[in-house]
Amino acid sequence: MIVRNSMIRHGRRAVAAPASQSCLRSLSSSTPRPAAPWQTGPATAVAEPPAELASAPTQTSAHSQSFALAQAAARKAGLAAIPSNHAEYERQRSLTRPLGSRVTSRYHPDQDLVNPPHDVTLEMLMAAQSHMGHHVGQWNPANQRYIYGERAGIHIISLETTAAHLRRAARVVEEVAYHGGLILFVGTRKGQMPAVVRAAELAGGCHLYQKWVPGGITNRDVILANGRLKVVDERDRELPGFEAHLRDCRPVVPDLVVCLNPVENYPLLHECGLAGIPTIGVIDTDADPTWVTYQIPANDDSLRCITLIAGMLGRAGERGQARRLADANDGICTWETPREIATFIRREAKERAREKEAALQEAAEQGLLDDKPLTREQFLSDEELLSEMTDPPIAPNPSSPEA
Amino acid sequence: MGRQFLAARVLQTAEARLTKGGLRIPTIRADVFAPMKNGPETAPAWLKAVAKVAPSETLTRPYPVQHTERRDRKSGRKLHPHRNMFRPTRIVHPEDELRRDFFRDHPWELARPRMLLELDGQDARHRDWSKGLRQPGMALSGECVVQRQLWLMENHGLSKQAAYDVARKEFYHLRHQEEVERRLAVEEARMYGAYFGQDYNRVGMQLEDAAYERWKKWAGEQIAQIDLQRAEAYSSVVDEAEEIEAAVL
Numbered sequence: 027m028i029v030r031n032s033m034i035r036h037g038r039r040a041v042a043a044p045a046s047q048s049c050l051r052s053l054s055s056s057t058p059r060p061a062a063p064w065q066t067g068p069a070t071a072v073a074e075p076p077a078e079l080a081s082a083p084t085q086t087s088a089h090s091q092s093f094a095l096a097q098a099a100a101r102k103a104g105l106a107a108i109p110s111n112h113a114e115y116e117r118q119r120s121l122t123r124p125l126g127s128r129v130t131s132r133y134h135p136d137q138d139l140v141n142p143p144h145d146v147t148l149e150m151l152m153a154a155q156s157h158m159g160h161h162v163g164q165w166n167p168a169n170q171r172y173i174y175g176e177r178a179g180i181h182i183i184s185l186e187t188t189a190a191h192l193r194r195a196a197r198v199v200e201e202v203a204y205h206g207g208l209i210l211f212v213g214t215r216k217g218q219m220p221a222v223v224r225a226a227e228l229a230g231g232c233h234l235y236q237k238w239v240p241g242g243i244t245n246r247d248v249i250l251a252n253g254r255l256k257v258v259d260e261r262d263r264e265l266p267g268f269e270a271h272l273r274d275c276r277p278v279v280p281d282l283v284v285c286l287n288p289v290e291n292y293p294l295l296h297e298c299g300l301a302g303i304p305t306i307g308v309i310d311t312d313a314d315p316t317w318v319t320y321q322i323p324a325n326d327d328s329l330r331c332i333t334l335i336a337g338m339l340g341r342a343g344e345r346g347q348a349r350r351l352a353d354a355n356d357g358i359c360t361w362e363t364p365r366e367i368a369t370f371i372r373r374e375a376k377e378r379a380r381e382k383e384a385a386l387q388e389a390a391e392q393g394l395l396d397d398k399p400l401t402r403e404q405f406l407s408d409e410e411l412l413s414e415m416t417d418p419p420i421a422p423n424p425s426s427p428e429a
Numbered sequence: 430m431g432r433q434f435l436a437a438r439v440l441q442t443a444e445a446r447l448t449k450g451g452l453r454i455p456t457i458r459a460d461v462f463a464p465m466k467n468g469p470e471t472a473p474a475w476l477k478a479v480a481k482v483a484p485s486e487t488l489t490r491p492y493p494v495q496h497t498e499r500r501d502r503k504s505g506r507k508l509h510p511h512r513n514m515f516r517p518t519r520i521v522h523p524e525d526e527l528r529r530d531f532f533r534d535h536p537w538e539l540a541r542p543r544m545l546l547e548l549d550g551q552d553a554r555h556r557d558w559s560k561g562l563r564q565p566g567m568a569l570s571g572e573c574v575v576q577r578q579l580w581l582m583e584n585h586g587l588s589k590q591a592a593y594d595v596a597r598k599e600f601y602h603l604r605h606q607e608e609v610e611r612r613l614a615v616e617e618a619r620m621y622g623a624y625f626g627q628d629y630n631r632v633g634m635q636l637e638d639a640a641y642e643r644w645k646k647w648a649g650e651q652i653a654q655i656d657l658q659r660a661e662a663y664s665s666v667v668d669e670a671e672e673i674e675a676a677v678l
């Protein structure tokens with residue numbers, strides 16, 4: 027790199043191959059020439075590796091010695107020039123730094139998908155058009171408490187109410203995720219797919235952006251028969267040995283349903299009511315607020331508003347999942363084993379014990395059992411026996427993977 | 430459909446299922462949602478969360494925000510017991526009247542395109558109406574005039590008409606500047622070899638020509654029709670002199 031720089035500045039001759047031996051022999055008898063000006067350039071810090079010069083042949087030792095001296099001098103001059111060069115560089119920088127425009131991005135259409143916010147402000151909600159309700163004549167009077175006023179023929183939803191309800195819903199999502207609940211994000215309108223998928227991805231839940239098949243909860247044995255399930259431990263690692271249970275078990279139901287367009291998903295919300303599943307819904311001025319457990323009064327016709335709300339709820343779920351896994355690493359499991367799985371484990375253990383018993387019985391009948399089975403003293407060595415007797419008992423480590 | 434109450438009662442239902450004898454089996458879907466017979470269930474994962482964060486109040490109607498005094502709304506009417514007292518009131522701003530006046534006087538300003546998309550909602554932080562009509566990040570429009578007028582009314586104590594005159598004169602000056610810049614830009618572009626499409630006058634004349642041609646064609650058809658009718662009328666008229674001659678001959 028250094029050689030190329032000097033070549034660009036000074037031309038090929040500066041890095042030309044050393045002169046031939048015949049030339050150098052004639053040169054050696056003459057007086058040593060002073061170093062050429064281009065060899066001791068002050069502006070460039072040329073640092074030649076001395077190893078190349080050390081390997082020069084001995085016949086050219088006189089010329090190479092003067093060359094080496096010139097190189098060393100050039101190097102020293104270059105190093106000495108560094109502080110002044112640096113000062114000049116800093117001066118140029120300080121002169122040119124305030125020039126040009128400062129480009130800041132105040133809005134990007136994908137910002138709520140790529141980096142959803144953890145909390146909203148009233149300004150964000152207004153910019154996302156979440157205060158715009160429907161026409162005055164099409165309102166549901168049950169929503170009167172969410173409406174700030176009327177303007178331009180439509181109802182204006184109170185943004186303070188929206189923010190308060192949205193934060194409450196976010197707390198529910200976070201707590202359900204913390205307690206190991208399965209959250210289903212539903213948004214079946216055109217354009218809501220990216221928001222729904224992103225929220226489910228953040229919260230570790232499931233998404234639905236096409237039609238809810240009626241009976242997905244009340245008739246789930248038929249509708250969801252083809253779903254794949256897994257059994258995990260408190261750190262979300264899949265556990266082996268549950269294949270028999272997963273073959274026979276019922277499809278699961280969500281623990282919380284977040285619906286971004288409840289007006290079009292009445293069957294889903296009705297099934298959730300029957301099954302006793304809490305729901306969160308975005309309630310516009312013409313929607314029925316009693317269909318959901320937690321209302322978020324906002325504009326369900328604005329994709330920007332929906333994306334903002336879904337993003338914030340997804341972030342809340344993400345926080346809940348992180349807290350849950352952090353507690354799992356500290357040995358705290360925030361949920362209980364479901365009853366079916368506990369029953370299965372108990373039954374499996376009983377079955378295993380019974381099989382073992384039957385095998386022993388059969389072996390005893392066939393005369394395969396040892397009359398005199400080995401005792402511990404026979405197969406453990408003396409040192410092991412001693413350590414067993416004298417060492418303190420090993421306490422089970424809660425952070426070990428086997429625990 | 431209509432009012433649903435199952436959604437609001439999920440917590441009570443779940444707690445009742447968990448306590449022995451707490452749940453009266455609902456009549457609908459009793460086969461699916463009956464409590465399990467083989468011992469106590471585990472609480473659902475959402476139970477602690479929902480118990481901790483109670484749902485908000487629904488269906489009740491608080492007294493709405495009164496954006497205008499009741500006396501200001503309908504004049505010449507006695508204040509009866511508050512009719513429609515829960516109806517949300519109309520939001521009114523002082524700028525509304527100013528906007529109405531400005532756009533009534535300058536209707537073609539409504540034809541100018543407007544940007545409806547907001548950025549981060551913090552536009553108000555970058556506005557300083559003491560500095561004039563031009564604001565960073567805002568296109569020059571009637572809204573600038575209205576805000577400047579309001580600022581002058583509130584800070585300099587001018588009357589509505591006086592502030593309007595000051596603000597709109599500034600506006601005319603700036604629009605005139607824009608027109609001059611536009612005209613000069615066209616001239617410069619033409620000097621450098623640009624050519625433009627037809628202007629509105631030329632387009633209008635072409636449309637008029639086309640309409641005239643259509644009318645000419647229609648008129649020709651009408652004339653032909655009238656001639657035909659006239660010819661038919663004459664052919665059915667019997668000339669008495671001719672008839673007598675024919676009878677005689």
